[in-house]
Amino acid sequence: MIRVGLTGGIGAGKSTVATTFIDRGAYHVDADRIAREVVEPGTPGLDRLVDAFGSEILGPDGALDRPALAARAFVDDESRALLNSITHPLIGARTQELTDAAPADAIILHDVPLLVEGHMAPFYHLVAVVHTDADVRLRRLVDLRGMDAEDARARITAQATDEQRREVADIWLDNSGTPEELATQARTVWEERLIPLRDNVAAGVPAALPTQVRDYDPDWAVLGRRVVARVWALLGANASAVEHVGPTSVVGGRAAPVIDVEATVADLGVADSVADSLTAGGFPRAESSGPGRLHISADADRPVRVRLRAVGV
Structure with a gap:
Protein backbone atom coordinates (compact mmCIF):
# COMPACT_ATOMS: atom_id res chain seq x y z
CA MET A 1 0.00 0.00 0.00
CA ILE A 2 1.17 3.50 -0.80
CA ARG A 3 -0.46 6.86 -0.15
CA VAL A 4 -0.36 9.56 -2.83
CA GLY A 5 -1.37 13.11 -2.03
CA LEU A 6 -2.92 15.00 -4.95
CA THR A 7 -3.19 18.77 -4.72
CA GLY A 8 -3.10 22.01 -6.68
CA GLY A 9 -4.69 25.43 -6.65
CA ILE A 10 -8.44 25.84 -7.00
CA GLY A 11 -9.31 25.42 -10.69
CA ALA A 12 -5.99 23.76 -11.54
CA GLY A 13 -7.50 20.57 -12.99
CA LYS A 14 -7.05 18.02 -10.20
CA SER A 15 -10.24 16.21 -11.17
CA THR A 16 -8.76 15.15 -14.53
CA VAL A 17 -5.78 13.57 -12.79
CA ALA A 18 -7.93 12.00 -10.09
CA THR A 19 -10.26 10.46 -12.68
CA THR A 20 -7.30 9.07 -14.63
CA PHE A 21 -5.87 7.42 -11.52
CA ILE A 22 -9.26 6.14 -10.33
CA ASP A 23 -9.96 4.58 -13.73
CA ARG A 24 -6.76 2.59 -13.25
CA GLY A 25 -7.70 1.34 -9.81
CA ALA A 26 -6.71 4.03 -7.32
CA TYR A 27 -8.54 3.93 -4.00
CA HIS A 28 -9.95 7.44 -3.86
CA VAL A 29 -10.24 9.46 -0.66
CA ASP A 30 -11.77 12.81 -1.63
CA ALA A 31 -11.14 15.61 0.88
CA ASP A 32 -13.82 17.83 -0.67
CA ARG A 33 -16.43 15.10 -0.31
CA ILE A 34 -15.34 14.46 3.27
CA ALA A 35 -15.44 18.19 3.97
CA ARG A 36 -19.10 18.19 2.92
CA GLU A 37 -19.92 15.08 4.94
CA VAL A 38 -18.59 16.42 8.24
CA VAL A 39 -20.77 19.56 8.08
CA GLU A 40 -24.02 18.02 6.89
CA PRO A 41 -27.22 18.95 8.78
CA GLY A 42 -27.30 17.35 12.19
CA THR A 43 -23.53 16.97 12.52
CA PRO A 44 -21.43 18.45 15.33
CA GLY A 45 -19.30 20.08 12.64
CA LEU A 46 -22.16 22.19 11.32
CA ASP A 47 -23.20 23.16 14.85
CA ARG A 48 -19.68 24.41 15.56
CA LEU A 49 -19.60 26.44 12.35
CA VAL A 50 -22.88 28.12 13.26
CA ASP A 51 -21.52 28.95 16.72
CA ALA A 52 -18.41 30.48 15.13
CA PHE A 53 -19.85 32.31 12.12
CA GLY A 54 -23.55 32.76 12.87
CA SER A 55 -26.81 31.28 11.64
CA GLU A 56 -26.53 33.39 8.48
CA ILE A 57 -24.32 30.63 7.01
CA LEU A 58 -27.36 28.33 6.85
CA GLY A 59 -29.75 28.10 3.93
CA PRO A 60 -33.56 27.91 4.23
CA ASP A 61 -33.32 24.11 4.44
CA GLY A 62 -30.89 24.22 7.36
CA ALA A 63 -27.95 23.06 5.25
CA LEU A 64 -24.67 24.93 5.01
CA ASP A 65 -24.72 27.82 2.54
CA ARG A 66 -21.13 27.60 1.33
CA PRO A 67 -20.97 31.00 -0.40
CA ALA A 68 -22.30 32.59 2.79
CA LEU A 69 -19.67 30.79 4.85
CA ALA A 70 -16.95 31.80 2.39
CA ALA A 71 -18.01 35.45 2.65
CA ARG A 72 -17.29 35.30 6.37
CA ALA A 73 -14.43 32.80 6.57
CA PHE A 74 -12.18 34.15 3.82
CA VAL A 75 -12.11 37.80 4.87
CA ASP A 76 -8.88 37.57 6.91
CA ASP A 77 -6.30 35.17 8.32
CA GLU A 78 -8.01 34.94 11.71
CA SER A 79 -11.32 33.86 10.18
CA ARG A 80 -9.64 31.29 7.94
CA ALA A 81 -7.73 29.91 10.93
CA LEU A 82 -10.97 29.57 12.88
CA LEU A 83 -12.64 27.73 10.00
CA ASN A 84 -9.66 25.39 9.66
CA SER A 85 -9.54 24.70 13.40
CA ILE A 86 -13.11 23.41 13.21
CA THR A 87 -13.07 21.46 9.96
CA HIS A 88 -9.52 20.07 9.69
CA PRO A 89 -9.68 17.71 12.71
CA LEU A 90 -13.04 16.35 11.54
CA ILE A 91 -11.76 15.85 8.00
CA GLY A 92 -8.59 14.20 9.31
CA ALA A 93 -10.48 11.69 11.44
CA ARG A 94 -12.81 10.69 8.61
CA THR A 95 -9.90 10.49 6.18
CA GLN A 96 -8.11 8.08 8.52
CA GLU A 97 -11.22 5.88 8.75
CA LEU A 98 -11.40 5.56 4.97
CA THR A 99 -7.65 4.99 4.65
CA ASP A 100 -7.76 2.19 7.23
CA ALA A 101 -10.44 0.47 5.12
CA ALA A 102 -8.29 0.38 1.95
CA PRO A 103 -7.06 -2.96 0.50
CA ALA A 104 -3.54 -3.98 1.44
CA ASP A 105 -2.30 -3.58 -2.14
CA ALA A 106 -3.98 -0.23 -2.76
CA ILE A 107 -2.61 2.93 -4.26
CA ILE A 108 -4.51 5.32 -2.04
CA LEU A 109 -5.22 8.65 -3.68
CA HIS A 110 -5.86 11.44 -1.20
CA ASP A 111 -7.37 14.32 -3.18
CA VAL A 112 -6.57 17.24 -0.86
CA PRO A 113 -6.87 20.83 -2.13
CA LEU A 114 -5.23 22.26 1.01
CA LEU A 115 -2.51 19.63 1.42
CA VAL A 116 0.27 22.22 1.42
CA GLU A 117 -1.57 24.62 3.70
CA GLY A 118 -2.24 21.78 6.14
CA HIS A 119 1.44 20.73 6.22
CA MET A 120 0.44 17.17 5.27
CA ALA A 121 3.06 16.47 2.59
CA PRO A 122 5.48 14.44 4.79
CA PHE A 123 2.78 11.89 5.52
CA TYR A 124 2.54 10.63 1.93
CA HIS A 125 4.82 8.37 -0.06
CA LEU A 126 4.52 10.88 -2.90
CA VAL A 127 2.85 14.23 -3.47
CA ALA A 128 1.52 15.09 -6.94
CA VAL A 129 0.80 18.73 -7.76
CA VAL A 130 -1.34 19.86 -10.69
CA HIS A 131 -0.15 23.28 -11.80
CA THR A 132 -1.93 25.96 -13.81
CA ASP A 133 -1.07 29.66 -13.79
CA ALA A 134 -3.26 31.73 -11.48
CA ASP A 135 -4.71 33.89 -14.27
CA VAL A 136 -5.87 30.77 -16.13
CA ARG A 137 -7.43 29.37 -12.98
CA LEU A 138 -9.25 32.64 -12.38
CA ARG A 139 -10.78 32.53 -15.87
CA ARG A 140 -11.88 28.93 -15.34
CA LEU A 141 -13.51 29.69 -12.02
CA VAL A 142 -15.41 32.68 -13.41
CA ASP A 143 -16.27 31.35 -16.88
CA LEU A 144 -16.82 27.65 -16.17
CA ARG A 145 -17.96 27.58 -12.55
CA GLY A 146 -19.75 30.92 -12.50
CA MET A 147 -17.90 32.20 -9.46
CA ASP A 148 -17.76 35.88 -8.62
CA ALA A 149 -14.40 37.23 -9.77
CA GLU A 150 -13.51 38.83 -6.43
CA ASP A 151 -14.45 35.67 -4.54
CA ALA A 152 -12.31 33.60 -6.92
CA ARG A 153 -9.33 35.94 -6.48
CA ALA A 154 -9.69 35.79 -2.70
CA ARG A 155 -9.69 31.99 -2.73
CA ILE A 156 -6.65 31.82 -4.99
CA THR A 157 -4.78 34.32 -2.82
CA ALA A 158 -5.67 32.42 0.36
CA GLN A 159 -4.11 29.21 -0.93
CA ALA A 160 -0.46 28.17 -1.12
CA THR A 161 1.86 29.82 -3.63
CA ASP A 162 3.40 28.00 -6.57
CA GLU A 163 6.76 28.10 -4.78
CA GLN A 164 5.27 26.43 -1.69
CA ARG A 165 3.74 23.70 -3.84
CA ARG A 166 7.02 23.10 -5.68
CA GLU A 167 8.74 22.63 -2.33
CA VAL A 168 6.64 19.52 -1.60
CA ALA A 169 5.98 18.21 -5.14
CA ASP A 170 7.46 14.83 -6.00
CA ILE A 171 5.39 14.90 -9.19
CA TRP A 172 4.64 18.15 -11.06
CA LEU A 173 1.82 17.90 -13.61
CA ASP A 174 1.61 20.87 -15.99
CA ASN A 175 -1.96 21.69 -17.00
CA SER A 176 -1.17 24.50 -19.42
CA GLY A 177 -2.42 22.39 -22.33
CA THR A 178 -5.55 20.35 -22.97
CA PRO A 179 -7.28 17.97 -20.55
CA GLU A 180 -6.20 15.10 -22.82
CA GLU A 181 -2.56 16.14 -22.47
CA LEU A 182 -2.91 16.29 -18.70
CA ALA A 183 -4.51 12.84 -18.65
CA THR A 184 -1.60 11.49 -20.72
CA GLN A 185 0.85 12.83 -18.14
CA ALA A 186 -1.17 11.20 -15.38
CA ARG A 187 -1.24 7.83 -17.15
CA THR A 188 2.53 7.92 -17.53
CA VAL A 189 2.95 8.70 -13.81
CA TRP A 190 0.64 5.82 -12.90
CA GLU A 191 2.41 3.24 -15.04
CA GLU A 192 6.01 4.37 -14.66
CA ARG A 193 6.12 5.60 -11.09
CA LEU A 194 3.18 4.69 -8.90
CA ILE A 195 2.87 1.03 -9.88
CA PRO A 196 6.64 0.32 -9.53
CA LEU A 197 6.75 2.13 -6.18
CA ARG A 198 3.72 0.24 -4.86
CA ASP A 199 5.21 -3.08 -5.92
CA ASN A 200 8.64 -2.30 -4.45
CA VAL A 201 7.11 -1.25 -1.14
CA ALA A 202 4.99 -4.40 -1.02
CA ALA A 203 8.03 -6.59 -1.70
CA GLY A 204 10.35 -4.59 0.57
CA VAL A 205 12.72 -4.04 -2.36
CA PRO A 206 14.92 -0.93 -2.67
CA ALA A 207 15.23 0.73 -6.06
CA ALA A 208 18.58 0.86 -7.83
CA LEU A 209 20.63 3.96 -7.07
CA PRO A 210 22.28 6.01 -9.82
CA THR A 211 26.07 6.15 -9.85
CA GLN A 212 26.88 8.69 -12.57
CA VAL A 213 28.35 11.88 -11.12
Missing part, protein backbone atom coordinates in the same frame (compact mmCIF):
# COMPACT_ATOMS: atom_id res chain seq x y z
CA ARG A 214 26.75 15.22 -12.04
CA ASP A 215 27.32 18.90 -11.39
CA TYR A 216 25.56 20.34 -8.38
CA ASP A 217 21.80 20.76 -8.80
CA PRO A 218 19.98 23.28 -6.54
CA ASP A 219 17.00 20.92 -6.54
CA TRP A 220 19.05 18.55 -4.35
CA ALA A 221 18.62 20.92 -1.41
CA VAL A 222 14.85 21.07 -2.01
CA LEU A 223 14.62 17.29 -2.25
CA GLY A 224 16.83 16.96 0.82
CA ARG A 225 14.40 19.05 2.88
CA ARG A 226 11.47 17.02 1.54
CA VAL A 227 13.08 13.69 2.40
CA VAL A 228 14.18 14.86 5.85
CA ALA A 229 10.58 15.87 6.59
CA ARG A 230 9.35 12.48 5.36
CA VAL A 231 11.84 10.55 7.51
CA TRP A 232 10.97 12.67 10.55
CA ALA A 233 7.29 11.82 9.97
CA LEU A 234 8.13 8.10 9.91
CA LEU A 235 10.50 8.10 12.90
CA GLY A 236 8.88 10.68 15.16
CA ALA A 237 10.22 10.62 18.69
CA ASN A 238 12.46 7.64 17.87
CA ALA A 239 14.99 10.03 16.31
CA SER A 240 16.84 12.89 17.96
CA ALA A 241 18.08 14.33 14.66
CA VAL A 242 17.49 13.86 10.93
CA GLU A 243 19.81 15.64 8.49
CA HIS A 244 20.62 15.84 4.80
CA VAL A 245 24.31 14.88 4.61
CA GLY A 246 26.83 13.69 2.05
CA PRO A 247 27.87 14.99 -1.36
CA THR A 248 24.45 16.26 -2.49
CA SER A 249 24.26 18.50 0.58
CA VAL A 250 27.41 20.41 -0.45
CA VAL A 251 26.64 23.44 -2.59
CA GLY A 252 28.72 23.57 -5.75
CA GLY A 253 30.08 20.05 -5.57
CA ARG A 254 29.73 17.11 -7.93
CA ALA A 255 27.96 13.93 -6.93
CA ALA A 256 25.75 11.09 -7.97
CA PRO A 257 22.19 12.40 -7.51
CA VAL A 258 21.44 10.43 -4.34
CA ILE A 259 20.05 12.17 -1.27
CA ASP A 260 21.84 10.88 1.82
CA VAL A 261 19.95 11.31 5.08
CA GLU A 262 21.34 10.50 8.49
CA ALA A 263 19.00 9.86 11.41
CA THR A 264 20.31 9.67 14.96
CA VAL A 265 18.62 7.19 17.32
CA ALA A 266 19.38 6.13 20.88
CA ASP A 267 20.80 2.74 19.93
CA LEU A 268 20.63 0.09 17.22
CA GLY A 269 17.75 -1.61 19.01
CA VAL A 270 15.68 1.46 18.23
CA ALA A 271 16.95 1.36 14.63
CA ASP A 272 15.75 -2.24 14.31
CA SER A 273 12.39 -1.44 15.92
CA VAL A 274 11.57 1.18 13.26
CA ALA A 275 12.68 -0.93 10.29
CA ASP A 276 9.16 -2.04 9.41
CA SER A 277 7.82 1.51 9.58
CA LEU A 278 10.56 2.79 7.27
CA THR A 279 9.96 -0.08 4.84
CA ALA A 280 6.19 0.52 4.74
CA GLY A 281 6.91 4.22 4.34
CA GLY A 282 8.95 3.66 1.19
CA PHE A 283 12.48 3.03 2.51
CA PRO A 284 13.18 -0.73 2.67
CA ARG A 285 16.07 -2.11 4.71
CA ALA A 286 19.27 -2.75 2.74
CA GLU A 287 22.50 -4.57 3.45
CA SER A 288 25.36 -2.35 4.56
CA SER A 289 28.93 -2.79 5.67
CA GLY A 290 28.97 0.68 7.24
CA PRO A 291 27.92 1.75 10.72
CA GLY A 292 24.30 1.66 11.83
CA ARG A 293 21.39 0.48 9.70
CA LEU A 294 20.77 1.38 6.05
CA HIS A 295 17.47 1.93 4.24
CA ILE A 296 17.13 2.80 0.54
CA SER A 297 14.18 4.38 -1.25
CA ALA A 298 11.78 2.09 -3.11
CA ASP A 299 11.17 4.95 -5.57
CA ALA A 300 13.62 4.88 -8.47
CA ASP A 301 12.73 8.50 -9.29
CA ARG A 302 13.71 9.72 -5.83
CA PRO A 303 17.06 8.07 -5.00
CA VAL A 304 17.60 8.19 -1.25
CA ARG A 305 19.80 6.48 1.32
CA VAL A 306 18.72 6.70 4.96
CA ARG A 307 21.31 5.66 7.52
CA LEU A 308 20.32 5.24 11.14
CA ARG A 309 23.18 5.79 13.59
CA ALA A 310 23.27 5.33 17.33
CA VAL A 311 24.13 8.36 19.45
CA GLY A 312 27.89 8.74 19.72
CA VAL A 313 28.68 6.21 16.97
